[in-house]
Amino acid sequence: MSDPFGDLALALGAFHLLRPLWLLMLVPILALWWVNRRAATRAAEPMDGIAPHLRAALSVGGGARRRILPIDGVALVLGLAVVGASGPSWTRQADPFAAQAGPLVVVLKVTPSMASTDLAPTRLDRAKFKIRDLLALRAGARTALVAYAGTAHRVVPFTEDAGLMQPYLEGLTPEIMPEPGTDAARALALAREMLAEEEAPGGILLVLDTLDPGGAAALLRNEEEGSAMALEMLPADAPRTEWPGRATVVRTTADDSDIRRLDRSFEVDFHRAMLSNEDLPWEDRGWWLAVPAAILTLIWFRRGWTMHWAVVLGALIFTPPGAARADGIADWFWTPDQQGARAYARNDFSTAADLFVDPMWKAHALYRAGRYDEAIAVLEPMETAQASFLLGMTYIKNRQYRDGVRAFETTLERDPNYPGAAENLAMARRIVEHVEAAREASDTGEQSGIGADDVVFDNEDKRGADTTTDRQPRDGGGGLMTAEQWMNTVETSTGDFLRMRFQIEAAEAGK
Template identity: 30%
Template sequence: MLEKIKHIDWNKFHFLRTEHLWYGIAAILILCVGFLFYKETFTWKKQIAKHLRPYVIQKGTVWKTVLIRLSVILMFGIGLVAFLGPTWSQFKAPAKKVKSRFVIALDMSHSMLTTDVSPNRLERAKFKIHDLLEANPKAETNLVLFSGSTHVAIPFTTDYKIILDQLDGLQPRMMPHGGTSFNLLFDRVNTFFTDNKAEGKILLITDDLDDLSIALLSAFLQENNVKLYIYPFATQSGASIPGHKKQVSALNSNKLNSLAALDQVEILELTLDHSDVKDLAKAISDHIIFEDKTDKKDENWEDNGYWLVFPLAFIFLFSFRKGWSINLVIIMLFFSSCSKEKNSDFKFKDLWYTQQYQAQQAYDAKNYVQAALKFKDPMHKGVAYYKAGDFLSAETAFKQDSTVNGLYNLGLTYAKLGRLEKSEEIFEKVIQKDPNNTNAKTNLQHIQQTMNDMEDIKPEDQAVGEDKPQAQNKQNKSPEDLSGGGQKATKKDMQKKRLEETVETGKRKGKELDELPDNFKSGKGELPKNILMRKVDDDPALFLTKKFRYQIKKGMVKTEKTDHSW
């Protein structure tokens, strides 16, 4: 240590956290002013008999008081210097590793319903995406749907279950505009790889390569550090497009060969098993951690403030005297400040409020995500996640609670996620444990009725590719704005009974369930038994359909008219 301090390079000496200097100086000035104007009162001496004072009170010296005050200021000053992070040397550490991103771009044009690939191109593509994600490519992945417009269906995530849950309901009728616009697709994908250090991966699943410009693709690859995998879902013989009997969609072999000649482009071959996507997942996961040079090291400045702990400890040895209690508090604060790794999550209120109380405060303020992170109890954590709309996290939390209330909430969460069979099973368990739970019985009836309605849907209503309305809804004249446009409703209007939605999407129907009481306090008293969501979700595809149309309406997403409407 002495050798290190002895050879300080004063030309390189500086502080790592100079932005906090003024706070420390202000604190030292406050201490000095406090000591300067502090006057000791001696009125207590009058309570002692005059003739006994010489024997009870020992006369002290002024220099001891001054020494104590100077030592407090000295300790505070040393601690401040340590906190500012004095440094004069550097150390080499391994270069930072960066993660790669993976984009799945799925063609949602009408020609993807062609049946030359069984059962049709789109369904086979969804099977392949499912197998790919099951093989765990380990990269942050998002799902982009494109036709005459491009939309992000699922943002970047490592929780592939979120993407898998959306795959089944994807149909071309969801897209606001037909056609296949590669220009808009690559304009949107280009925003994902701005200044990316790791090589990004793009999987392009399409059946129409005619409109894919070689010049456009070459420029995109030159501007971005990415590798493009093209997965053609079409045969050379092709087949008629449903709804466009006179139009035949087939694979353009010449165009495919031209694309294969480009650098950073790889053509995938469709196989009957999952070996193709399994190899792709391995290729992505093998390069998920990317470095230009494995032997490259970054030079970082070394924080030498922790050496000042030793003089602080030395002064502390002389602090075991009356009136020095404040020094112990200062020492504890300095020890925490001088540590190499500063706890950035620590806040001043942590000194006064427990995490549980802070979680309840966040919940009362409707900051449900923050409350969920702070709650330790699975029930409270799950309710907070549920109120925040994060139903997957709520499911994880409720699974850890084996009480009747925990099972009840888990059943609601499964219903919200659209897993009706699982929800039915959980509600039946609740009724077995608590036969008097009327809420569980009511919701079980709603779930079973919904499942029966799904079975009663006519086959022609499930036909793929027909140009017909996606839902036959009774017009809702309520002022509520389901599109997010922000329409206001009067209190009187909001108190009206909501019109029941009888949306038939070929997936399931949504029916109203009971509602979580507004006066619910998750941290006060026993949890009520009627913790219940607002309603069972409609088909997730219906939500994406409304979302995409809303984006077009508000000008958030561009559209392009292509040569082919399919």
């Protein structure tokens, strides 16, 4: 089971200071505090020979040693400012070039035992409900689906569109699986292969009733490579089973607490893996201390609590170098890049693109917002492998395939081992070859008109006529068909389609 304090322990373990030399400022602050407090609490001159009742009336501030003095509040505020300036950090900055949640492979057991009705309506149906809840909870995160019985099959590759997975998930039944049995080891191996193709660290979630011995051994191996979790589709009164290793195992519940617990455990594991990524800069959390320091300064409005020298010193510590901004209240608390990251996390990519100052972050937000021409303008002057890779992706999205080929070639020149560059270069070349071959096949020597809604592809090799493609949707509506609409156009059911595909895959694997 996962440690409920895992995220706290993770933060404490990663805690460090980005600018530790700032802590040297604490020495003069403590010295000023000691000198001022010593002077304010110095013992009064002896008043021997005065009657006790007159001595008591003439004595003021006798409890000064025990009172909180203005210098105490000033020293605390300045101390908070210095610690904040030292740059406390325990998290990495989010990489806009990667997803903000780790990729997850859901491995679903599809066997006759999952058709048991001890969980209404059946264990399998309840499992599908839970997977739908998980997809809704992980909206926008990359998720894949694997089904297994005697064989294991990739049902849906990694996708950010939860709606795309729904029809395939519904079509999974024990009857469509080509071979009986429970080979969880093969399913876990397939899931690991899929995760190996992802850039970000990910995990595997097993959704099943019981685990076979081979799957238990495979689960132990998976723990060494990433997050391992399981959702037991068994009634609450069923006997507890022993799971191997440190896998996070949660038994299904009537509410969504089981899914939330698994998601939280996976999130902690994902953040732990991201902390080890040295390519990401550490996030400066010092601004958090500005809030309590600002609240404490409110007492300076009291008469006798204002220390002018402290105001000047505090302003020097709190004010960072650079031009001041006063575009809005948000600028008082967050930098433009931090505001852009917040908008990016809300999937408001267009707003994030307008807020980001960092060119790489800005380009990625423009890419996600579909503002490809603007993204190209930002990326072209940059001379890093990461920039040329994103430039290639942007060119492909903008149907500038030859420019995409050049960008991926530049990426490999800058970094021959850049992840995904070689594969994307090969794919871009195949697209160009396909377009050129289509031109040759369509070259009839006639000049055809090009409609306003047609897209013309480049023709640098002058192979055949310019190829055009109609942008008008084939469903007769004003936009692209959804996954459900597309599935409705297919004559056969999703289950029949999966049965045929699984049988072909099983036959090819047996050769």
